[in-house]
Amino acid sequence: MSASTARIDTVRIDRRTDGAYADSPLPRVSWTVVDAPGWWQASARIRLDGEDVAEIEGDESSFVDWPFAPVLPHSAHTLEVQATSTNGETTAWSEPVRFVATFLADGEWVAERIGLATPSVVAAPALLRAEFDAEEDVVAAHLSSTAEGVFQIELNGQDVDDSVLKPGWSSYQYRTVHDAVDVTALVVPGRNALGIRLAGGWWTEEYGFAGEGRRVYGEQPSVAAQLLLVRADGSTRVIATGSGWRATDEGPVVSSGIYAGEHYDARRRIGAWSTPGFDDSAWSPVSSTGIDRAPEAMLAEPVRRTGEVAVKRVLTSPSGNTILDFGQNLVGRLRITVSGDAGHAVTLRHAEVLEDGELGLRPLRFAAATDRYVLAGDAVETWEPEFTFHGFRYAQIDDWPGEFEPASVTAIVIGSDMRRTGWFDSSNPLVNRLHENIVWGMRGNFLALPTDCPQRDERLGWTGDVQVFSPTASFLYDSDAFLSSWLRDVAAEQAAHDGVCPVVVPWVLPGDTYPAAAWGDAAVVVPSVLHERFGDRRALAEQYESMGAWADALLRVAGERMLWEGMFQFGDWLDPAAPPEHPEDVRADPDLVASAALIRALDLVTAAAATLGHHDDHDHYCALAERARDAFCAEYLTPAGRMMSDAPTAYAVALRYDIVRDPSTRETLGQRLAELLRREGYRMATGFVGTPLVQDALVDGGHADVAERLLLQTENPSWLYAVTMGATTVWERWDSLLEDGSVNPGDMTSFNHYAFGAVADWLHRRLAGLAPAAPGYRRLRIAPVLLPSFDHAGAVHDTPYGRAEVSWRRDGDDVLLEVTVPANTTAEIDVPGLPNEELGAGTHGWRIPGSVRRPAAPISPDSALSEVIDRAGAYDLLVEELNAHAPASAHRLRHRTRWVPQRTLRSELDGIPAEVLESIADRLSAL
Missing domain, CATH: 2.60.420.10 (Maltose phosphorylase, domain 3)
Incomplete structure (x- = not known):
């Protein structure tokens, strides 16, 4: 073997990107090679702990199966990799990567759940503590912990790690997770103390709409933790939560809620409470209960503080309130540094927008999103709420003591700590800002699980949003671990609901679950995306039963007709034609959209079966997909090549879900899609379902010019309309903010929703041109x-x-x-x-080489409306002239004109003064 300039750049253990962890006894190994033109791997060697070497034959270097004996719980190892190319070049050994096993042995979990025995209020925050002795020769200490609630642990007065809101949110009834922290450096010989700060978080939150929220899980939080001490001779001892612990609800956190915010009274701080020797005689014994299910090792990256944003502007509202503008819609909370008299209270209110110069609170609905800090009276006090988060750009600061300094407040950004993996840039600054908005939307809504929005009384795992956004998410961040973890909740919910994937996971809404097209499809779409984008075959295998269960649930509702009909559907949710109060009143027939979703689900299960070698399943679902495809075309496709529902989304699903396969018919459908969008003046005419599909459908059909016009449109509705209105994240509605700057009157308006940001996947794959052609x-x-x-x-x-x-x-x-x-x-x-x-x-x-551009034919008032809208600059010219001389006609042109070939511009402008029409004609000819 000859020397090589190639080198191993990274070595990874399984899915997490925030460190090297083994969450199972058989972790997979991945590595990358750099400085290696023409490199193709022939073999590799993996070295464990500097001794055991495994020979890996073949060219795979991502998610390679574990070649050694199973990893033991709590063990720590080093791993090195060396690779050889097909032309005989061999890399040096990689730098050793240390990884730790985070899982527990079967039956090892012994900790009981503990909480307040006699809480003073519902969802009371608590402090809990216990002391223990450690031998002189303790060489390792492993802390595993979980909660029905949110918590942090202190060991001898120090937080054990930097994660927040742990252990996140899962479908608690079916699945809980535990973290694993190496606390060897914090344990001292002799007396030690463990302290836990605990609040309700998602466990005690009230879920529901119109102010009728209810607690789904429980009224009080609880926590369970166990510390494994390992001595030099290999003997072990476990310190676990149980009846011997003591607790109080008289700590500084008076109340805390995800929606409500946090109330903190610094006068109630308790010094040294998590250190040895603290007198807890006034504290009460805890309640203690065993667990019926051991938690599983955390699969995904935890939530952490991922950034800080300084105050950009200090505003004074018309009513005299002090409002801070951070210049960016973000998710997190505020850190304040303040001085004042003991007992003085500072109130922090959060919102995404301003209305008439005041904090725009209406979109929050019943979420108070308010934090309150009561000063202890110390010289300088710094505080950041711990067990809540808010979605905001603006914060109102009430009752600040003394003169306010902007540097006294910083916005702390939090979110699941995934590794950034994707970037995009172009010559268009508005498109670049759109892409940045999409990134910020993901940062805010990938928090413990994929949520719809981070600010109002919702923040739920809506499945429709993530299934359309998962391809974008998988490019921007390494979200494999994050989404794989959430998919386990999807599978658990399906198992409890006869195969139906709920529209929200975890399922916390009133009533029974129900199948909904494009929402429950997350059960088949997201695993397929993880396989396509990360090459994660295990994700596909883990979810295969879930995928089949969803397909089978749909087949039951489709019946012999093989059409999904007559049931409630969200449909092409938030089609811009829908009125603000009825976002489900859309152009595309919901039954058509649902029946198309059935076909896609069957196709995806068919593909998964082929990948995993389930040949009988492949043949079974493939035949059913063809039956459903035939039924769809017979029901919804006319002989002339029109969709019975003549709406852009209907054409987009027929094309992008590969339902219609005849080339000539596909060409006709693509032409009609382009015509419909031209008719709209190249404004968006799709909602949640159609929007992620329309750009690809246009380009595939030879209508890249239409896709270009849609992308660059700045009038409402369009992607760039929000950008021109100052958006720094993607909005829920195309017009969450109206043109006059007022908030959309609908009772459901968020300024941080990533669903329409799914267009970023098209920017990456098609505009830039970087797409996967094989898994991973x-x-x-x-x-x-x-x-x-x-x-x-x-x-x-x-x-x-x-x-x-x-x-x-x-x-x-x-x-x-x-x-x-x-x-x-x-x-x-x-x-x-x-x-x-x-x-x-x-x-x-x-x-x-460039192509020769032919000169454009002249246009005039007698040109067809379709020709006018297609001429660069013509529309802007018309709006400018009409705004100046005939404003009513300008409004009609912008909002009522259908840009079709059967009508002329002159007929559309009937009634405007002759001199205005003459001026327009002169300017058009100059184009």
């Missing part, structure tokens, strides 16, 4: 759509095999394309003007 990006597809309005675009993604990059830019009439292919992968090039070829690892570049 083992093969890349490089096929950028070179939209004329862009001078450059590019994407960077840290794939499971290494960093991939695509960028293109214009150089005169030509386009320069550059592609970086990671080691151990290949790329296929599909770009007009270039030969189709397959590339190996390395950086490659091309000059693509």
Whole structure:
């Protein structure tokens, strides 16, 4: 074997990205190679603890099965990797990676759940403590803990880690998780003390709508923890929560809730309560109960503080209130530094927008989102709420003592601590801001589980939102562990509800669960995405039963007709044509959308069966999918190639779900889709279902020009409308903020919803041109759509095999394309003007010759409306002229005109003064 410039860059243990952890006895190993043009792996060697070496034959370097004896609970190891290419080059051994096992042995969990025995109020926060002795020769200490609530543990006065709101939220009835922390450095010989800060969090929250929330899980939180002490001779001892612990609800956290916020009285702080020797005689014995199910090791990254944002502006509202503008809609809480008299209270209120210069509280509905801090009277006091979070850009500060200084308040950003893996850039600053808004939306809503919004009295795991957004999420962040963990809750909920995936997971809403198209489809879509984007075959295998259960549940409702009909559906939720008070009143027939979803679900289960080698299942679901496809086309497709529901989403699902397969019919459907969107003046005409599909459907059908106009539209409804209105996250509604700056009158309006941000996946795959052509990006597809309005675009993604990059830019009439292919992968090039070829690892570049542009035909008032809307600059010209001389006509043109080929501009402008029409004609001819 010869020396090589190639080197191992990263070594990973299974899914988590915030460190090296084994959550099972057989973790998988992944590695990446850099500085290796043309590299293709032939074999590898894995070395465990500097001694055992396993020979790995073959070319796989991502999620390689564990080649050693099973890992033991609590054990710590080092791992190194060396790889050899097909041309005989061998890397040096990688730097050793230390990983720890976070799981427990069967039957090892002994800790009891403890809480307040006689709480003074419902959902009372608590402090709990106990002391223990440690021998001189303790060499390791492993702390495992869980809660029905949220908590943090102190050991000898120090927090054991930096995670917050742990252990997060799961479907508590069926599944709980425990964290695992190495606390060896915190244990001292002799006397030690454990202290736990505990609050209700999601466990005691009231869920529901219209002020009729109810507690689903319980009225009081509880916590369970066990500390394993390991001595030099290998003997162990467990310190566990139980009846010997003591507790109080007279600590500084007076009350705390996810929706309500936190009330903290610094005068009630208790010094040294988590250190040895503290007198807890005034505290009460705890309640103590055994557990009926051992928690599982935490699979996903915990929630942490992930950033800080300073105050950008200090505003004074018309009513005289002090309002802070952080310049960014974010999720987290405020950290304040304040001085004042003991007993003085500072109140912090949070909101995403301002209305008439005041804090916009109406969109919060019944969420108070208010924190209150009562000063102890110390010289300088710093505080940050611990057991709550808010979605906000603005914060109102009431009763600040003395002169307010902006540096006294900082916004602390929190979220699940995933690794960033994807970036996008282009020559259009509005599109770049849109992409940044999408990133911030994900940061705020991927918090313990994928939520719909982070601010109002909801913040639930709506399945419809994440199933459309999961491809984008999988590019921007390594969300494999995060989504795999949540999918376990999906499977648990399905098992309890006859295979139905609820519209919210965990299921906490009143009434029974029900199947809903595009929402419950998360059960089949998200595992498929994890396999496609991360190459995570285990995720597919773990969820395979869940996927089949969802498909079977749909088959039961479809019956012999193989159509999903007549049931409640959200449909193409928030189609902009729907009135504010009825977001389900959409253009696309909900039964059509549901029947299309049935076909996609069957297709995805068929594909999963093929991947996993379940051949009988593959044949079974494949045949059913064909029956459903035939039924759909017979019911909803006319012989002329129109959808019975003549709405853009109907065409988008028929095309992108591969329901209609005849090439000529697909061409007709694509043409009609383009016509419908032109008719709308290239404004959005789709909701949650159609929006993630429409851009691909247009480009696939040869209508990239229409996709370009949709993307760059700035009038409402459009992606960029919110950007022009100052949005820093993606809105729930296309017009969450109306053109006059007022909040949408509907009772459901969020300014941080990522569903419509699913367009980022199209920006990455199609505009930049970086797409997976095989699971885990083992093969890349490089096929950028070179939209004329862009001078450059590019994407960077840290794939499971290494960093991939695509960028293109214009150089005169030509386009320069550059592609970086990671080691151990290949790329296929599909770009007009270039030969189709397959590339190996390395950086490659091309000059693509430009095409000759033909001059456009002149337009006039006698041109068809379709020709006018298609001419660059014509629409803006018309709006400008009409706003200046005929405002009523301008409003009609913007909001009522249907840009069809059967009508002329002159007929549309009937009634405007002749001199205005003449001016318009002159300016049109100049175009």
